[in-house]
Amino acid sequence: MITKEINAIFTIAFRDLIKLLRDRARVLSGFVFPFLFIGILGSSLNATIGENLGFNFLTFIFTGVFAQALFQSSAAGVISLVQDRENDFSQELFISPISRYSIILGKIFGETLVAYVAGFGVLIFGFIIGVPLTLTQIAFLIPAGLAACFLGGAFGILVLSNISSQRTVAQIFPFVLFPQIFLSGVFNPLIGFLLFFRGLRRSLTRLIWSVALTMPRVLFFPR
């Protein structure tokens, strides 16, 4: 029973990886994204503000962009179930004799693999532009990245449960994503927030964690 569910999770996950490897534009965007944010924004902030304050903005933005790339990629991937629904492929998933939770776990796991491809792009670019990283720090990036992917997947489920078409996803996604970027401090240190934004950040974090924390029970109650 458990073996069958694990087999299904791997199957669903690998499908996402195949889809990524066949989508050249998506692979390319995984490398362009860090170039824009770390290369242009990070280096200019470092040169204009960071050096005067003695603060390494390049390293700061690198870690933020790394987590953001993983979070965004896994969220977008889970939301792509909308596309499966519109293409009628979701019917194939939903008549299969596996737990509905396995479908979601497979999707999150698959998009985590996909997100690590984007994360790898960020890492390579970081090395190229000389972000100082030790081996220990890189090792710590792996579990931190997994947490970002897991939260991204949970965030994706939140969005997915409230929208029904790809068009709506395209319109709404930036509005739900950008608050995440700024409130999580990808580009800016988390100090000096107005009370309202502090509350908003706390609520969003709680909401996403509450979705994420319901996931482990899947392993014990698969159906």
Place this chain on the structure above:
Amino acid sequence: MPPIIEVKNLVKRYRKSKINAVDDISFSVGEGEFFALLGPNGAGKTTTISILNTTLIKTSGQARLCGFDIEKQAGEVRQRIGVIFQNPSLDRNLTAEENVRFHASLYGLYPFRPIFSLMSNSYKEKVFELAELMGIRQEIFQPIITFSGGMKRKLEIIRGLMHNPRVLFLDEPTTGLDPASRRNVWEYLQNVRRKESTTIFLTTHYLEEAESADHIAIINKGKLISYGTPEEIKKDLKIQTPTLEEAYLEIIKNHDN
């Protein structure tokens, strides 16, 4: 022998709707039977099939498949059914074989392997055998986007039969196919039915496809208005020796009036 599908007083009302899409219907289908559910657009055929294949929740009533309750034992039901949907449900990003492999792994038939050559020999043989039978052996490693409508249908049938389902639901399976492809698909399906005793549950607008059914149910506005063998359906009508199509049209007209 107990029926393989048993439906009692089945009702489905969609949210915000004031009428029942399926309105208190009851019927049963015997094992190995060829059963056809006919009706005009919006009659409730797809709703009924969707309830029976566990993708839609009923409002009330009972439905059992292979002795399993379709809601309480949905996993057991899904393991025993194959579905060919009205619209192809293939992944266009994958090749034909990858679609089949994906299905086989989801159903736990074979451990998943990322490439075809790593799959077991029995899987490879089965894929080639089915592809050969359906006439798409040469194209089995091609991407779905290069496939015609007929080839996609054939591939869906290969995929739907991989796990040897006890019941095969066919929701307008030959829509959009040319006559040669339709004949080819039906020859194969009837062959499978004979060899494996697979029960076929069909909905279609091509009434000649239902002529050879063991039993036919006609549904209109959610209600079951006629049930029996094709001969039983045709008799008791005012028309002399009607075709199934004439009988069907007469029954629908009488019900609408």
